[in-house]
Structure formats: structure tokens, C-alpha cells
Amino acid sequence: MITQITQIGNAGVRFCAHVGRAGIFLINTILQRPKWRQVWPLLSVQLYRIGILSLPIILLSALFIGMVVALQGFNTLQKFGAEQELGQLLALSIVRELGPVVTALLFAGLAGSALTAELGLMRATSQLSSLEMMAVNPLWRIVAPRLWAGFIALPLLTILFNVMAIYGGQLVGVDWLGVDDGSFWSNMQSAVSFHADILNGIFKSVVFGFVVTWIAVYQGFYSQPNARGISEATTKTVVYASLMVLALDFVLTAVMMGGW
Amino acid sequence: MKADAIITVDNMSFYREDRPIFNGVSMSIPRGKITAIMGPSGTGKTTLLKLIGAQLHPAAGSITVDGQNLHAMSQKALYHARRKMGILFQESGLFTDLDVFENVAFPLREHTQLPEDMIRDLVLMHLEAVGLRGAEKLDIAHLSGGMARRVAMARAIILGPEIMMYDEPFSGQDPIGRGVLLRLIKELNDALGLTSVIVSHDVQETAQLADYVLILFEGRILGAGTPAEILSSEKPEVRQFVRGLADGPVTFHFPARPIQEDLLE
Numbered sequence: 001m002i003t004q005i006t007q008i009g010n011a012g013v014r015f016c017a018h019v020g021r022a023g024i025f026l027i028n029t030i031l032q033r034p035k036w037r038q039v040w041p042l043l044s045v046q047l048y049r050i051g052i053l054s055l056p057i058i059l060l061s062a063l064f065i066g067m068v069v070a071l072q073g074f075n076t077l078q079k080f081g082a083e084q085e086l087g088q089l090l091a092l093s094i095v096r097e098l099g100p101v102v103t104a105l106l107f108a109g110l111a112g113s114a115l116t117a118e119l120g121l122m123r124a125t126s127q128l129s130s131l132e133m134m135a136v137n138p139l140w141r142i143v144a145p146r147l148w149a150g151f152i153a154l155p156l157l158t159i160l161f162n163v164m165a166i167y168g169g170q171l172v173g174v175d176w177l178g179v180d181d182g183s184f185w186s187n188m189q190s191a192v193s194f195h196a197d198i199l200n201g202i203f204k205s206v207v208f209g210f211v212v213t214w215i216a217v218y219q220g221f222y223s224q225p226n227a228r229g230i231s232e233a234t235t236k237t238v239v240y241a242s243l244m245v246l247a248l249d250f251v252l253t254a255v256m257m258g259g260w
Numbered sequence: 261m262k263a264d265a266i267i268t269v270d271n272m273s274f275y276r277e278d279r280p281i282f283n284g285v286s287m288s289i290p291r292g293k294i295t296a297i298m299g300p301s302g303t304g305k306t307t308l309l310k311l312i313g314a315q316l317h318p319a320a321g322s323i324t325v326d327g328q329n330l331h332a333m334s335q336k337a338l339y340h341a342r343r344k345m346g347i348l349f350q351e352s353g354l355f356t357d358l359d360v361f362e363n364v365a366f367p368l369r370e371h372t373q374l375p376e377d378m379i380r381d382l383v384l385m386h387l388e389a390v391g392l393r394g395a396e397k398l399d400i401a402h403l404s405g406g407m408a409r410r411v412a413m414a415r416a417i418i419l420g421p422e423i424m425m426y427d428e429p430f431s432g433q434d435p436i437g438r439g440v441l442l443r444l445i446k447e448l449n450d451a452l453g454l455t456s457v458i459v460s461h462d463v464q465e466t467a468q469l470a471d472y473v474l475i476l477f478e479g480r481i482l483g484a485g486t487p488a489e490i491l492s493s494e495k496p497e498v499r500q501f502v503r504g505l506a507d508g509p510v511t512f513h514f515p516a517r518p519i520q521e522d523l524l525e
Binding site for chain 2: 124129132
């Protein structure tokens with residue numbers, strides 16, 4: 001009994017230590033004084049790698065998700081004779097929930113795992129140690145550009161996801177299933193609020209982008225410098241980031257809907 | 261020796277998860293000489309280099325570099341002090357997303373405001389010194405192990421350090437590569453007036469190169485002296501190490517209870 005209590009206590013202490021270290025890591029990264037002439041070159045490379053290279057998968061996923069939502073929505077709405085409301089259903093589901101959440105989950109699997117593996121390998125091949133010995137702070141040179149790039153890229157990817165998913169829904173709903181073009185777009189326009197739906201969805205993606213990238217760079221930076229350590233860190237990134245996205249989605253939705 | 265020491269380790273202890281790596285070690289590295297730190301694998305030689313560079317912190321005791329305790333400094337002061345030090349890691353530590361030229365130019369771009377043509381001249385001069393001027397455009401992935409170490413060496417010396425540390429520079433090298441690195445370390449040390457610290461377990465190469473040798477074993481200094489003194493030492497551990505004997509105080513078996521007890525359990 002005492003042993004079990006001790007183990008639970010140890011696990012709690014370890015958890016708190018990890019959270020504390022992750023917090024200090026984040027603060028130290030954000031508060032690094034930038035060298036302004038290097039900011040854009042470093043950031044643009046990471047925006048390309050994290051944002052642009054994730055774009056094809058995000059857009060393709062968005063297209064299929066939009067098509068599936070339209071198909072499922074049409075079948076359900078048809079039972080009530082309300083298929084003309086498809087545009088509204090599609091836009092609200094995508095803009096409020098599916099856009100930010102699915103983009104963040106895909107982003108965690110694509111860019112998040114890649115960031116963790118990259119930083120882990122840099123640790124294992126002494127690149128981070130080399131930087132420190134060359135008097136260059138790796139938090140500023142390596143971690144900060146990746147963190148900011150993820151923070152910037154995810155909201156932009158989410159907007160593009162939303163656009164592509166609605167286009168996919170329009171292809172199925174209007175072009176294939178024959179929902180009236182005017183009803184589809186006008187119902188969508190009247191039902192979707194720019195502040196309550198679109199901006200809230202983008203705000204969610206800002207939070208998700210920050211959390212996913214934070215988890216990814218932290219796990220990579222502190223991974224054990226061997227194959228198993230990097231593999232574990234990559235898995236942790238995807239699992240923790242996905243769980244955090246889903247949990248935060250609930251919290252943010254509850255707050256935005258006035259539940260809290 | 262202590263009077264002209266550039267690095268002084270005083271009664272230093274260091275632990276990894278409660279396992280002592282060093283327990284009250286003291287040593288000094290003479291200025292302007294090549295000092296080799298030798299010992300069997302796993303005795304903490306690389307850890308010692310990281311402690312000297314203040315990438316790790318001792319649990320007790322002190323390490324001073326040129327009279328400064330790097331472990332008691334602010335980060336800004338530490339980074340300033342590290343500009344006097346260069347290190348060649350075993351894995352070279354080159355940035356895989358940059359080519360050879362950009363790797364060597366990296367410290368100049370980070371710490372100086374030199375114009376591009378001057379950076380180019382300096383990089384080419386340093387690549388010429390390590391025999392790789394023609395390889396400036398190569399990707400790091402296309403370099404052999406020996407070439408990667410020479411590029412890392414050019415990068416490490418480009419800011420003109422006073423102390424150069426080498427972590428296992430000869431491991432995994434073919435005989436020609438060893439010879440090239442051996443000559444390069446010697447020439448750079450003499451030409452630039454460096455203090456060099458070489459961590460290695462390659463006895464013959466290191467003995468040819470070093471002015472002074474320290475033998476590290478089980479977290480303590482077992483022997484110190486000129487290569488000739490170390491090679492002729494009669495201490496059993498030193499003797500076993502420098503002659504490469506399988507039998508001796510350094511055992512083949514990891515500590516365990518008798519095999520009979522395990523088998524009959």
C-alpha cells in the first residue's frame with residue numbers, strides 16, 4: 001500500500017517536473033532576444049517546411065472531409081425535407097469544429113512529428129551541442145523559428161482547409177446531389193457569423209498551433225539521443241498533441257458558447 | 261605545472277543518476293601544449309570535455325578555464341567565454357541542412373559583421389588548411405567520416421580559439437585518415453599557438469601527438485606524464501590499457517554474481 005502511494009507520488013512529482021521544465025523551456029524560447037537581421041531568413045525557411053510542405057495533405061484531406069460531410073448531411077437532411085440547408089450544416093461543421101480540429105490533428109502527425117524527429121536527431125548528432133559550444137543559443141537559433149512558424153502556419157492552414165472542405169461539400173451537394181446552388185450559398189451566408197463562427201474557429205487554431213508546436217519542439221529538444229529515444233519522443237508528440245487538441249477543443253467550445 | 265595551467269579541475273565530482281562518473285578528480289592542462297586524456301571506454305572522457313565546456317555542471321568541486329569558472333557565469337558571459345574554445349565532436353556536429361561552405365562560415369555569420377567577400381576568403385583559407393577547399397559546395401551527407409571531421413575542424417578554428425578540444429578524433433578512421441588528422445592537429449596547434457586537449461583511446465596515435473598524457477580510469481586520474489613515461493608505466497591498469505591486454509584489473513565481465521548462482525536458481 002505504502003509502495004503504491006509512493007509510486008503515485010513519484011509519478012506526480014515527475015509529471016510536475018516535466019510540466020515545469022516545459023514551461024521554463026517555452027518562456028526561455030519566447031523571451032530570447034532576436035537578432036533582427038536573421039529573423040525573416042530563419043522564419044521563412046521554417047514556414048516553408050512546416051506550412052507549405054503540409055499544404056498538399058491538408059488540402060486533400062479537406063476536400064474528402066467536405067465531400068463526406070456533404071454526403072452524410074444530405075442523407076440526413078433529406079429525411080426532413082431540409083436538404084436545401086446543406087450549405088449551412090456544412091459550413092458550420094467545418095468552420096467551427098472540423099476545420100481547426102482536423103487541421104491540428106493532421107499538423108501534429110505531419111509537421112509535429114517531423115519537428116520532434118529533426119530536433120532529436122540534431123541532439124543525437126551533436127548539432128545542438130555544437131551550437132552551444134559556438135556560443136549560439138539553440139533556443140533562439142533552432143527552437144524559436146520552429147515554434148513561431150508553427151504558431152503562424154496552423155491558422156493559415158486552417159483557413160485553407162475550411163475553403164477546400166466547403167468546396168468539396170459544394171462539389172458533392174450541388175454538382176452531384178443536385179442541391180440548389182443559390183440555396184446552398186445563401187443559406188450558408190446567412191447562417192455563418194463572422195465573429196461567432198469564423199473568428200472563433202481561427203482562434204481555436206491559433207491555440208492549437210501554439211500547443212502542438214510547443215509539444216513537438218519540447219519533446220524533440222529533450223529526447224534521449226538514440227534511436228529509441230527519438231522514436232518515443234515522436235510518438236509522444238503525436239499522442240500528447242492530439243489529446244491536447246481534443247481536450248482544448250472541448251474547453252474552448254464550452255467557453256465560446258458561454259457554457260462557462 | 262599548475263602555474264601555467266590553462267584548464268584546472270579541482271576536486272571535481274560528477275554523477276549520472278546517482279552513479280559516480282568522477283569522484284574528487286583534480287588535474288591541470290598546460291597552456292600551449294597538446295594534452296591527451298586517455299582511458300578505456302566508458303570512463304567519462306567525453307563527459308569531462310562537456311564539463312570543461314560547461315555543457316554539464318559538476319556536483320562538487322570546480323573547473324576553471326583561463327582563470328574563469330565557467331559554471332558560475334551568466335549565460336551571456338559563458339557564451340562570450342566559449343568563443344575562446346573550439347571543440348571537435350566525435351559525430352562532427354555539422355549542420356546537415358547547410359553545405360560545407362556554410363557550415364564553416366556559420367560562426368562568422370553568427371558572431372561578426374564581416375562583409376561577404378571577407379567571409380568567403382576566410383572560409384576558403386580555412387578549408388585550404390584542412391585540405392578541403394575543393395569540397396566547399398558539397399552537402400554534408402556526401403562527406404566521408406574523415407572529411408566531416410576536417411570540415412568540423414575548420415569550423416571550430418575559424419574564430420581563432422585559444423583552446424581546442426577533440427573528442428575521439430581518430431575513431432572509425434582508416435590509416436590514411438588517421439595520419440591526416442594526426443598531422444593536422446599537430447600543425448594547427450603549432451601554427452595557431454593553441455592549447456589542445458585530445459580525448460582518445462587510440463594509444464599509438466595519441467602518444468605520437470601529445471606532449472602530456474593523463475590516464476583516466478574509474479573516475480580518477482591513474483597516471484600522468486609524458487607519453488614515454490606513460491608507455492613505460494608499471495601500474496597494472498595503465499600497463500593493461502597502453503599494451504591492450506585482455507587480462508588485468510579492467511575486467512571483461514560486467515560486475516555480476518557467480519554464474520553458478522544464476523544457472524542453479
